[in-house]
Amino acid sequence: MIHKTAIIDPSATIADNVSIGAYSIIGANVEIGANCEIGPHVVINGPTKIGTRNKIYQFSSIGEDPQDKKYAGEATLLEIGDNNLIRECVTINRGTVQGGGTTKIGSNNWIMAYVHIAHDCILGNDNIIANNTSLAGHVSIDDFVILGGFSLVSQFNKIGSYAFSAMGSVISRNIPPYVLVSGHMAKPIGVNVEGLRRRQFSDEQIKNIKQAYKLVYRSGLRIEEAELKLEQLSQKQPELAILCTFLNTQHGGIIR
16 A cells, blocks of 8 residues: 555556555655555665565665765665565665676665765675664675664764674674674674574584684784685585685684
């Protein structure tokens, strides 16, 4: 159902079984997939593509211009996957030409109230981004990450799968997979054991990940040396493969 007070641009594409609440505005070049729920007083500007079965709560601003002085009105993009829950007052900006042109949100993410996701951010799947967390431009988040409330992530940083930040963490470096961080500035304090258990990791796998953490953070080895040892271990411990890949491809250094 589309409320009679909602304003829909003629160029917008609205699929079947989409509900749009009172006083919401759907702008030009917006695509909304089937079975989405758009609450009241939501503004969605384009170019924006939204998949199926997403729910967006009131007062959110989706697909607005990037907050970047280099932006000069280019038709950049926001892409949102399926089954995302986007709570009240969330702001998600489109990309910039300089950053590749696209901000991208995967599927099955839970994005809580007052979260800001800036231009050119890339989020994977099954992440939880808690209230008032802010992601600066060009931040990349893999899968199954939890960012505690009021976490701040500075630009160009990457957060690996299954990582966890405690409430109020200020993150200025890349966080490898599985690592739990806390503080201002955020420091690594161990492995996200509880999160791994909730994702059905076995005790043996968690033990292997703990040993890998010690190799990276407590062995006294340089990162390059730790990488070599981890690559050898990953041949028999496949859960370490994403950690090896992350360390090989990250730029700017990991949080230490």
